Amino acid sequence: MPPDPGRQPERTRLSWRRTALALTISYLLIVRMGLGEGRTGLILLLVGLVVWAVALTVLWPRVTPTGSRLGPGPALPVTALAVAAFALLGVMLSVHRLG
Amino acid sequence: MTPRTKPGTDNGPVFTRIRDWFDPTYLRDVGTRPDYRYTLANERTFLAWLRTALALVAGGLAAAQFLPELQPAYLRELIAIVLLALGALVAIRAVDHWARVQKSMRCDEDLPPSRFPAIMALAVGVGALALIGVVLFLGAPGR
Numbered sequence: 036m037p038p039d040p041g042r043q044p045e046r047t048r049l050s051w052r053r054t055a056l057a058l059t060i061s062y063l064l065i066v067r068m069g070l071g072e073g074r075t076g077l078i079l080l081l082v083g084l085v086v087w088a089v090a091l092t093v094l095w096p097r098v099t100p101t102g103s104r105l106g107p108g109p110a111l112p113v114t115a116l117a118v119a120a121f122a123l124l125g126v127m128l129s130v131h132r133l134g
Numbered sequence: 135m136t137p138r139t140k141p142g143t144d145n146g147p148v149f150t151r152i153r154d155w156f157d158p159t160y161l162r163d164v165g166t167r168p169d170y171r172y173t174l175a176n177e178r179t180f181l182a183w184l185r186t187a188l189a190l191v192a193g194g195l196a197a198a199q200f201l202p203e204l205q206p207a208y209l210r211e212l213i214a215i216v217l218l219a220l221g222a223l224v225a226i227r228a229v230d231h232w233a234r235v236q237k238s239m240r241c242d243e244d245l246p247p248s249r250f251p252a253i254m255a256l257a258v259g260v261g262a263l264a265l266i267g268v269v270l271f272l273g274a275p276g277r
Binding site for chain 2: 041043044046047050051053054057058060061064065067068071107109111112114115116118119121122123125126128129130132133
């Protein structure tokens, strides 16, 4: 790749890195909420773990210098759907707490 | 090369749009490749929207866990669920907008116009004002 004064690929990699971090922090909030909701909470936080693991696996090439030279593949829609799934898990936990 | 759907404002039925999110080869078939820097900028804009969505989701989860019970009843749950729903909406719309912008750039057309940022800004502003009103006139949290 020729020298790029804007360092676009590096900025994009760092942007993915920040997003992965934000995704992880949101998941930790789901864990905290799930632990207070008994068996249903435990099941929902395990579902969240699967969502988090799938998203991180799919998006990780975008964080590394070699992987980010390829196209984005399904990284964008999968990460967006993971965020929507976390929102849904949060709604289910809130509704469950209302009993 | 002929695009399989008319580009621009008409993006076809829902199924076609969802395929556009997942199928990079389809996006590669339309038009010509723009400067890779524009493609990467589009990707970073998507990521900025996604972090906005995550902030809304984290805000909803935090409201559900860290706020005391509010008056009127279920206000806390209402705040949490509205924030979470907004977060999901922003995330889904981010990937759809990314695909539409990518298609427009490949076809060398105007970028798709969007009212969404203005609507979001208004919704967040009006929501915050409404909550100020609730706290001032219906009692502070935890009373």
